[in-house]
Amino acid sequence: MKALQLVKYGKIKDSLVFNEVSKPTIQATDVLIEVKAAAINPIDKSIILGNLQNMLPIPFPSTSAYDVSGIIVEKGAEVSNFEIGDLVYSRVPQEQMGTIAEYVAVTNMAVSKKPGNISFEEAASIPLAGLTALQSLEHVGIKKNDKVLIHAGSGGVGSIAIQYAKAKGAYVYTTTSTNNVKWVAALGADRVIDYKTEDYKAIVKDADIVFDTLGKNYSLEAFQVIKQGGKVVSVVGPLDEDSAKMFGMADYKLPEELAKLISGKEASYKFIFMHPNGVHLGELKSLIEDEKIKPIIDKVYPFSESIEAFTHLASGRAKGKIVIKIN
Ligand SMILES: NC(=O)c1ccc[n+]([C@@H]2O[C@H](COP(=O)([O-])OP(=O)(O)OC[C@H]3O[C@@H](n4cnc5c(N)ncnc54)[C@H](OP(=O)(O)O)[C@@H]3O)[C@@H](O)[C@H]2O)c1
Numbered sequence: 001m002k003a004l005q006l007v008k009y010g011k012i013k014d015s016l017v018f019n020e021v022s023k024p025t026i027q028a029t030d031v032l033i034e035v036k037a038a039a040i041n042p043i044d045k046s047i048i049l050g051n052l053q054n055m056l057p058i059p060f061p062s063t064s065a066y067d068v069s070g071i072i073v074e075k076g077a078e079v080s081n082f083e084i085g086d087l088v089y090s091r092v093p094q095e096q097m098g099t100i101a102e103y104v105a106v107t108n109m110a111v112s113k114k115p116g117n118i119s120f121e122e123a124a125s126i127p128l129a130g131l132t133a134l135q136s137l138e139h140v141g142i143k144k145n146d147k148v149l150i151h152a153g154s155g156g157v158g159s160i161a162i163q164y165a166k167a168k169g170a171y172v173y174t175t176t177s178t179n180n181v182k183w184v185a186a187l188g189a190d191r192v193i194d195y196k197t198e199d200y201k202a203i204v205k206d207a208d209i210v211f212d213t214l215g216k217n218y219s220l221e222a223f224q225v226i227k228q229g230g231k232v233v234s235v236v237g238p239l240d241e242d243s244a245k246m247f248g249m250a251d252y253k254l255p256e257e258l259a260k261l262i263s264g265k266e267a268s269y270k271f272i273f274m275h276p277n278g279v280h281l282g283e284l285k286s287l288i289e290d291e292k293i294k295p296i297i298d299k300v301y302p303f304s305e306s307i308e309a310f311t312h313l314a315s316g317r318a319k320g321k322i323v324i325k326i327n
Pocket of ligand 1: 041042043128129132151152153154155156157158175176177178180195213214234235236272273274313316317318319320
């Protein structure tokens, strides 16, 4: 079968190659998905550039990407929750990475039936970003009337997080640039802050939750806008001690400046590294079918133009998700 593979770390155009590879074989708990569409995420770019080689070492060659939608064409002897012919979507686990290919084998635990009211391309756009939004906002126990700041509302994660937070009844502030303000407001955000012309720190006061999707100074500034006892959840900022342990960094200590800000606000801080989860994808499926969440797609590329899709991703300006139609 044809697959887009990473053959070395480096620049996108030097590192990705279309190869003919054998069709994956399945374990007893796996399903084999005939891939209809895949989606790409900033982590795929970071892997290519070699930025994650200590945390997530990749053997070469490896097929790229984690997000998939498609049709189950084989199932292992122990799989009882899916049938051949089921239309599904998944964020595949690290060890099964490789969705820009004609087939991918995935543990049934990471798979859900796809939402019935959206296309394969739309379904592929959901898993990684959707699970990140759900798992981050659930970690901080988002609830009705919470005031939540979600950074980068026009990104893959932010565009779903806004809709998820609104579905939970929260009041949502979000940041984006001028050109995106209108469509991001249409996702339901209560106050869209144009970071080109406005200072979000002057607008957001006493937030219950900050969802930090930007990192760097934004992780620290979060403590200026949360209430006393508020919660900061980050997917880009410094690791917390538990998440550092997960990556084998037993002696890790929170950066001193961050630790001071947390104690000054009697706040909580958590770094989330999303995990594959078929049950959570099932929850997102229900929200999509209830029209509480709609997928936002920037562009669908044909399989043959997958490398161009990565170049677009690397610009950091995607409006929603970048999808690759495989078949
Ligand atoms: N820890 C985890 O498990 C996990 C999971 C998923 C993602 N992540 C990380 O989370 C981050 C976001 O992921 P993503 O998929 O949403 O990325 P993305 O879709 O590539 O984000 C692009 C968006 O970011 C916006 N943006 C850039 N700078 C901004 C700023 N200063 N203020 C407001 N918006 C800004 C851009 O809007 P403008 O063009 O308007 O600036 C663009 O729409 C990435 O760093 C990714 O690696 C982590």
